[in-house]
Amino acid sequence: MRRKRLTVAVALAAGGAVVLAACSSSKGGGGGGGASGSNAANNQGVSAAYNAAVDKIVNPSTKTGGTLKLGATSDADSWDPKIAYYGWAWNMQRLYLRNLIGYKVLNGNKFELTPDLATDMGTHNADFTQWTYTLKPGVKWENGKPITALDVKYGLERNFASAEIPGGPSSYFTSGLKAPKNYLGPYKSGDVPDSDIKASGNTITINLTAPNADFNYLMAMGASGPVPYKTENTPYKGSTYTKHPMASGPFMFKSYSPGKSLVLVRNPQWSQSTDTIRHPLVDEVDLTIDTNPEDLDSKLQSGQLDANAAGGAGGLTPAFKTKVLTDPNLKKNADDPAAASTQYLPVMQSVITNVHCRNAIFYATNKASILNVYGGPTSGDIAGSMTPPGIPGHQPTSDYDPLSAGSDQTGDLTKAKSELQACGKPNGFNVIFAYATPSSYGPKVFAAEKAALSRVGIQLTPVTDDSSTYYNTFIGSPSNIVKKQIGMGLAGWGADFPTNVGFYQAIANGNSIVDPGNSNYPSLNDPVVNQLLNAGPAGKATEADWQKLNHQIMDVAVYVPLYWSKTLYYRNPRMTNVTCDNALAFGIYDFVNIGVS
Amino acid sequence: MIRFIIRRLLGAAVVVWIVSVVTFAIFQLAPTLTHQSPVYYYIAKQPPPQGSAQFKELEHAFGFDRPLFQQYWNWLSNIFHPHTISNGTGETTTCHVPCLGYSFKLHTPVSTLIWQALPVSLSLAVGASILWLFGGLLVGTISGLRPGSLFDRVGMIVTLTAVSVPIFFTGPILLLLFVYTWGWLPNVTYAPLTEDPLQWLKSMILPWIALAGAFAALYARLTRATMMETMSEDYIRTARAKGLPRRTVVVKHGLRASLTPIVTIFAIDLGTLIGAMVITETVFNLKGLGWLSIQAIRTKDLPVILGVTIVAAIALVVANVIADVLYAVVDPRVRLS
Numbered sequence: 001m002r003r004k005r006l007t008v009a010v011a012l013a014a015g016g017a018v019v020l021a022a023c024s025s026s027k028g029g030g031g032g033g034g035a036s037g038s039n040a041a042n043n044q045g046v047s048a049a050y051n052a053a054v055d056k057i058v059n060p061s062t063k064t065g066g067t068l069k070l071g072a073t074s075d076a077d078s079w080d081p082k083i084a085y086y087g088w089a090w091n092m093q094r095l096y097l098r099n100l101i102g103y104k105v106l107n108g109n110k111f112e113l114t115p116d117l118a119t120d121m122g123t124h125n126a127d128f129t130q131w132t133y134t135l136k137p138g139v140k141w142e143n144g145k146p147i148t149a150l151d152v153k154y155g156l157e158r159n160f161a162s163a164e165i166p167g168g169p170s171s172y173f174t175s176g177l178k179a180p181k182n183y184l185g186p187y188k189s190g191d192v193p194d195s196d197i198k199a200s201g202n203t204i205t206i207n208l209t210a211p212n213a214d215f216n217y218l219m220a221m222g223a224s225g226p227v228p229y230k231t232e233n234t235p236y237k238g239s240t241y242t243k244h245p246m247a248s249g250p251f252m253f254k255s256y257s258p259g260k261s262l263v264l265v266r267n268p269q270w271s272q273s274t275d276t277i278r279h280p281l282v283d284e285v286d287l288t289i290d291t292n293p294e295d296l297d298s299k300l301q302s303g304q305l306d307a308n309a310a311g312g313a314g315g316l317t318p319a320f321k322t323k324v325l326t327d328p329n330l331k332k333n334a335d336d337p338a339a340a341s342t343q344y345l346p347v348m349q350s351v352i353t354n355v356h357c358r359n360a361i362f363y364a365t366n367k368a369s370i371l372n373v374y375g376g377p378t379s380g381d382i383a384g385s386m387t388p389p390g391i392p393g394h395q396p397t398s399d400y401d402p403l404s405a406g407s408d409q410t411g412d413l414t415k416a417k418s419e420l421q422a423c424g425k426p427n428g429f430n431v432i433f434a435y436a437t438p439s440s441y442g443p444k445v446f447a448a449e450k451a452a453l454s455r456v457g458i459q460l461t462p463v464t465d466d467s468s469t470y471y472n473t474f475i476g477s478p479s480n481i482v483k484k485q486i487g488m489g490l491a492g493w494g495a496d497f498p499t500n501v502g503f504y505q506a507i508a509n510g511n512s513i514v515d516p517g518n519s520n521y522p523s524l525n526d527p528v529v530n531q532l533l534n535a536g537p538a539g540k541a542t543e544a545d546w547q548k549l550n551h552q553i554m555d556v557a558v559y560v561p562l563y564w565s566k567t568l569y570y571r572n573p574r575m576t577n578v579t580c581d582n583a584l585a586f587g588i589y590d591f592v593n594i595g596v597s
Numbered sequence: 598m599i600r601f602i603i604r605r606l607l608g609a610a611v612v613v614w615i616v617s618v619v620t621f622a623i624f625q626l627a628p629t630l631t632h633q634s635p636v637y638y639y640i641a642k643q644p645p646p647q648g649s650a651q652f653k654e655l656e657h658a659f660g661f662d663r664p665l666f667q668q669y670w671n672w673l674s675n676i677f678h679p680h681t682i683s684n685g686t687g688e689t690t691t692c693h694v695p696c697l698g699y700s701f702k703l704h705t706p707v708s709t710l711i712w713q714a715l716p717v718s719l720s721l722a723v724g725a726s727i728l729w730l731f732g733g734l735l736v737g738t739i740s741g742l743r744p745g746s747l748f749d750r751v752g753m754i755v756t757l758t759a760v761s762v763p764i765f766f767t768g769p770i771l772l773l774l775f776v777y778t779w780g781w782l783p784n785v786t787y788a789p790l791t792e793d794p795l796q797w798l799k800s801m802i803l804p805w806i807a808l809a810g811a812f813a814a815l816y817a818r819l820t821r822a823t824m825m826e827t828m829s830e831d832y833i834r835t836a837r838a839k840g841l842p843r844r845t846v847v848v849k850h851g852l853r854a855s856l857t858p859i860v861t862i863f864a865i866d867l868g869t870l871i872g873a874m875v876i877t878e879t880v881f882n883l884k885g886l887g888w889l890s891i892q893a894i895r896t897k898d899l900p901v902i903l904g905v906t907i908v909a910a911i912a913l914v915v916a917n918v919i920a921d922v923l924y925a926v927v928d929p930r931v932r933l934s
Contacts, residue, residue, distance in 0.1 A: 164687040166642060187687050239688040240704050257713075258703040259892060260884055288786075291892075292882045294769070298777050299784050438895065466895040468702075473642070516642075 053571065053578045053589065054337040055108040059597070061576035066596035067284040068575070071296045072310035074438075074467065075259050075289055080242040081222030082158045083168040087494055088310040091585035093222045094278065094592040095264055095285060096247040100133050100152065101220040102277045106590055107337065107582040111498055113216050116277055117147060117226070117248070121216055128211040128539065133219070135202040140269040141228060142247040149199035151226035154186060156197060156206070159223055161185025162517065164238045167472055169223050169496055171512040171519075172505060176218065178207040186230070187238060213539035217497035250280040250592065262287040281577070281595030293317045293440060297570075301330070306572040306596065311588040315568040317440065321375055324570055333573050336378050337580045337587030338566045340390040340503065341494035343380065345449070345560040346521040350478065351487045352431065356423035358557040361431075361488070362403035363416035366452035371409075371563050373444040380563035382409050385550050388564040390582075391495055391503050393546025402554045416456045428457020431487035435462065436470035445490055460488070477516040478523050489521055492565065494586055500546050501536045508553055509533045522558035529553060601925055609918045616910040621669050624903045625661075635661050638899035640684035641701035655685045697907070698900030700893075707904035710889060717787055718885030721808065721874055724801055729809035729816060730863070736813070737820025738852060744825055756817045759810035764873055768807045768880035775803060785881045804881045811873055812866055816859060823855035857928045864920035871909055 045060030052058045076089040081097055084090060094102075102116030115121055118133040139147045158165065159173035164187050178196040183189050198205045208215065218224055226248070232238070233246040244253045252267040264285040272279070287309055290296045297320035299305040308316075316324060324330040345365070347358045367382050374380065384401025387394045406412040420426050433449065435442035442464070450460040463484060465474035474480060475489040495503035506512050510525030511534075532549045535541055553559060567586055571578050576595040580587040628635040636644040636655050645651040656662045660671045675696055682699045683689040690699050690706070697707040736756060740749040759767070775782045785803060788796035827833065828851055836846050875887030882888075886905055893901035925931045 239684070239686070239701070243704055258705060290882050291888070292880065295772070295784065295882055298772075302777075302780075302784065304784055304786075466897065468896050 048332045048571075048573055050331045051335050051337075052332075053335045053580050054582075054587070056579065058571070058578040059573075059576040061595055061597060062281070063576065063595055063597060064281045064283075066282050067286055068282045068591060068594060068596055069304070069306045070285060070287045070309035070591065071290050071299060071305040072287060072308065073289070073291055073293050073296060074310070076310075077468065077472075078167065078242045079245055079253075079256070079262075080165065080168075081225045081245065082155070082161075082170065082227075083165055083242065084222055085168050086310070087585035088588055090222055091581050091588050091591065092287075092309060093225075094249065094581075094584075094590065095251040095280075096245065096249045096253065096267070097222060097225055098139070098248045098275070099220055099222065099225040100135075101216045103220060103581075103583045104277055106584065107580050107587070111583040113220055114276060116220075116275070117152075118219075122219070124215070128213045128215065128537070129208045130205065131208070131215050131219075132203065132205045135204075136274050137202070138271060139248065139274050140271075142252040142267045142269050144269055145228065147226055147248055148229070149202055149204040150229045152204050152224075153191070153197045153199040154229040155223075155225050155227040157186045157192060158227060159185075160189075161187050161238075162514070163188070165241075166517045168517075169221060169506065171514065172218055172221070172496070173223060175511055176208055176210070176212060176215075178209050210534065210537060211539070212537035214497070214499050214501060214537055217499065217502060221496065250275070250278055251285060254284075260289055278592045279577075280592055285591065291438070294319065300570050300572065303572055303574070306575050306594075307589055307591070308569070309588070309591070311567055311569060311586060315375070315379065316570055318375060320570070321378070321568055324568065325378065330570070334568055334570050335580055335587065336566050336568045337582055338381075338389060338564070339494055339582055339586035340388045340498055341492060341565040341586055342383055342386050342388045343374070343492040343562045343565060344383075344386065345562065346475070346489045346491060347558050347560060348481050348487055348489075348522050349556075349558050350482050350523060351485055354423040355557050356419045357425060357429065359403055360416045360419035360423065360456065361453065361458065362557060362560050363405060363412045363419060364453050364456045364458065365405050365560055365562075366411045366448060367405045367409040367562055369410065369448045369452065370445055373441055373448055374563070375568070378566060378568050380565045383561035383564050385554050386559050386561050387500070387503070387546070387550040388495070390498055391500060391546075392543055393500060393550045395547065395550065400550075402551070403557065403560075411452050411455065413455055420456060420458075426457075428453075428459065430459045430461065432463055432485055433460045433488045433490075434470070434475055434484075434486045435464055435490045436467040436474075437464045439467065442490060449488075471519070473516040475521045476518045478513065478518060479515055481521075481523075491521060493519075494565075498583065499536070500541070500549060501533060504529075504533055504549065504553075507559075524553070524556060524558050526552060526556050529556070598925065602922055605918050605921050609914045613911050613914050616914070617673070617907055618669060620903065620906050620910065621672060622665060624899060624906075625665060625668060628899075635659070635899070638897055639698075639701070640686075641896075641898065642684070642686075645685070651685055658683060658685070697904035700898050700901050702896050702898045703901075707900050710901060711886065711904055711908055714884060714886045714889045716789060717883050718874060718878070718887065720787075720790065720797070720801055721804055721877065721883060721885060722870060724805045725808035725812075726863075726870070728805050729813040730859075732809060733813040733816025734820050734852070734859070737817040737855075738824055738847065740817065741821040741824025742828065742847065744821070749821075752817065753821075756814035760812070760814035762810075764807050764811055764876045765880055767810055768804075768877060771803045771807055772881075785883065787883050800883075804877050804883060807880070808870075808873055808877045812870070815862060815866075819858055819862060820852075820855050823858060824851055827851045827854045853927070857924065860920055860924045860927060864917050864924075867913055867916045867920070871913065 045057045046052050048058055076084060077086050078084045081093055098116050100116060100118040101113050103111055104114035105112035117135055117139055119136050122131045122133045124131045135147060135149060141147055156173060156177060159170040160179060160183050179192045183192060196207050228246050232241050233244050236244045243256055247267045250267055250270045251264040254263040254265040256262045266283055294317050296308060297317050324334045347361055352358050371380060371382055382397055384397035384404060404412060420428060433446055435446055446462050453460060475486060493507050506519040508524050508529055510530045513520050513523050529549060529552050532545055565586060571589060574597050576597050577593050578589050581590040625635060628638055634644060636659060639659055644655060660668050677694055679691060679693050681689055681691050684701050688701060692699055692706060695708055699706050736752045740752050743749055776784055782799055785800045787800050790797045833846060833850060836850055875891060878885045878887035879891055890902060890905045
């Protein structure tokens with residue numbers, strides 16, 4: 001009997017210790033974050049506070065030196081600017097790459113473009129179908145060679161090489177740039193003729209297939225950026241260019257271990273006098289890939305890492321997020337910026353062909369529980385339609401919510417059931433739901449949606465794919481969707497640039513459908529949508545047209561809008577000059593201008 | 598003794614060969630079961646359409662249009678001579694000996710990936726094995742000498758708890774206590790032993806404890822049982838009566854007899870160890886072979902999966918040979934038979 005009591009006592013003590021440890025409040029990781037550092041770099045500087053970096057500069061300083069330590073839970077989709085499509089990869093590109101045009105103001109009410117490698121914002125003809133730029137003198141690659149107009153032309157041509165280097169936002173270029181019919185990119189088809197893109201000396205003239213008043217937004221994208229003509233970065237070329245892209249920015253690749261780490265050091269060939277966008281302070285940037293998201297967050301809190309370069313696909317892990325929001329010492333190092341980005345469920349019309357069946361899914365979805373999966377109201381605002389805030393045509397959910405999940409957004413079962421009647425399946429039907437792994441969110445969203453839809457008899461079965469291939473070849477292949485009979489997916493989309501075309505071109509225009517590498521997952525090909533999107537670039541659309549676009553997309557019922565994203569980020573207080581990059585990367589910090597104190 | 602070792606090595610070679618055949622066959626047959634050409638898994642992107650000339654060229658280059666045993670022979674002989682591998686769309690590489698293939702996902706040869714991951718896994722496996730052998734033997738010996746005592750009771754409970762709780766639970770708990778809450782150890786960030794021994798040690802302690810904990814109980818209980826049995830033997834009583842110091846009696850006579858089952862169990866456990874290492878490496882973010890295989894499975898990188906499986910199988914067979922040899926060293930009756 002003595003033995004038994006001892007055993008029980010030991011077990012209780014051990015269990016108790018674990019519970020106590022888990023519940024104890026954390027040591028404040030905030031340290032000396034309150035001080036505003038040395039001389040303010042400009043009069044927008046503020047000291048650390050919650051949401052301070054959203055549209056101001058936190059901890060201004062001119063102190064140079066040190067190493068910025070970043071972490072991410074997976075590698076970038078690519079470091080090759082043609083292929084990279086992740087927002088955080090675009091943000092990282094500001095460290096080592098420059099394009100003709102760049103963003104000077106990345107947040108606030110209006111983003112601002114400014115010339116980067118170009119001398120000015122380009123000149124165009126009357127109907128916006130031809131644009132000419134001149135490169136600044138003295139801009140060089142990391143190997144000392146000058147950046148020429150031919151390099152810009154070659155970079156644009158690479159967008160057509162979808163066999164060798166698939167992926168990326170190339171559809172903007174393959175459909176927008178004039179090129180010979182069946183042009184397959186520089187590796188197979190050589191160069192495009194001068195009548196399409198002419199590069200002579202430092203001047204490049206680009207002809208477009210259709211008017212595009214917003215062309216400078218495309219020239220601010222990494223995929224438009226120059227790549228050394230034909231040599232690229234021998235031996236890294238084509239699909240291996242990602243291992244060491246040639247740098248034009250203030251930093252360059254020192255060592256890269258795919259899936260593990262990336263080290264960037266200063267590029268001596270970059271000169272500050274040619275660059276108004278970047279004012280780098282650190283000597284080195286280290287990116288470590290830590291596949292365990294909780295471990296990464298603990299390194300953030302302890303100061304071993306300065307920031308999560310990838311924003312964590314939803315920000316901080318739920319445990320750390322709770323800590324940050326409830327501890328004032330941590331909260332002042334956090335920001336919750338909004339982004340022109342929507343999280344949604346594509347409903348594949350090639351598999352669920354009847355629009356009423358699709359409507360039923362809209363009505364029965366429990367958007368509130370799904371937002372909770374992502375962390376609740378700090379993660380976003382529930383969306384009634386696809387156009388997010390910041391893009392013209394946006395309407396708050398209280399004003400426009402056509403296939404509404406009810407006043408409390410938990411699902412309108414009555415309407416769902418009547419739609420099921422209308423599509424001839426009153427008892428529901430089976431749907432295969434695809435999501436990417438590893439993911440903290442995929443399985444939970446699936447579980448929430450499964451529970452929500454089963455209330456009206458729609459039964460979900462899951463199918464998964466790795467996140468490095470899910471978007472590109474799994475739901476990004478219309479033939480794969482039909483083959484595997486995938487009915488629904490889970491995705492988020494941020495505006496590639498802050499216009500309707502920037503948000504919708506790749507996901508809603510019929511002319512952007514490709515296989516694989518498709519971002520228009522449900523293969524939406526509606527004539528009204530196409531016509532509105534194609535008219536925009538001529539500068540001929542009005543706010544009313546953009547509203548009409550938003551409404552038409554809802555009528556076709558292929559995208560269940562879940563919420564408009566907000567993401568909670570955490571910054572290490574030792575970082576200086578911190579501000580959010582909303583233009584490229586959903587509010588992740590603009591690392592190129594950050595220093596360490 | 599030499600003949601014994603040679604016999605064992607020959608046996609091991611046969612086993613390795615059989616493992617390579619079976620593994621290869623599984624990985625070549627599995628894609629066809631999912632109606633996807635193996636080409637897709639080797640070039641890491643959608644191949645050209647199935648009927649086209651480029652597709653046939655690719656299939657031919659990889660040898661998928663030949664019968665299975667010929668494919669196996671090609672793969673086996675290719676390991677020993679350099680050749681080029683291409684994904685059919687401009688990326689071509691030369692594979693150096695030993696050539697285990699090329700990962701077009703990571704743009705790195707498989708043998709390089711394995712070579713980079715090996716020190717991490719070895720550090721983990723060797724360190725943990727030493728820990729659980731020593732720990733298990735120590736606890737078991739003391740418990741066996743004093744059955745029924747407080748030490749015995751507590752020791753058995755602790756080791757039993759450790760082996761019952763899965764590593765994906767003990768690992769995070771250890772991190773929670775020692776790193777996040779008490780801060781006694783830094784976050785696990787592997788540094789090679791040759792570069793930064795202190796960091797290496799500090800990073801490996803928790804993974805060693807988590808992994809060792811999963812195995813130690815068996816050794817403790819086994820040692821305890823054999824100890825108790827051996828210590829009651831007549832020859833032990835004789836040794837003590839002769840006046841031998843307690844330590845000599847325990848170690849030289851008692852423990853020595855307990856070692857043979859330990860070695861046997863250890864050889865078997867090496868197989869389980871590989872599985873446990875995959876979990877441990879993932880939990881602690883150690884980029885060893887287990888982590889590599891998980892990444893490869895997630896991204897469907899077939900050459901890497903095949904390479905890691907073969908290497909792990911060979912390592913296991915070699916370790917078993919070593920265990921057999923040790924068995925013969927410890928128990929002379931084995932080598933003389």
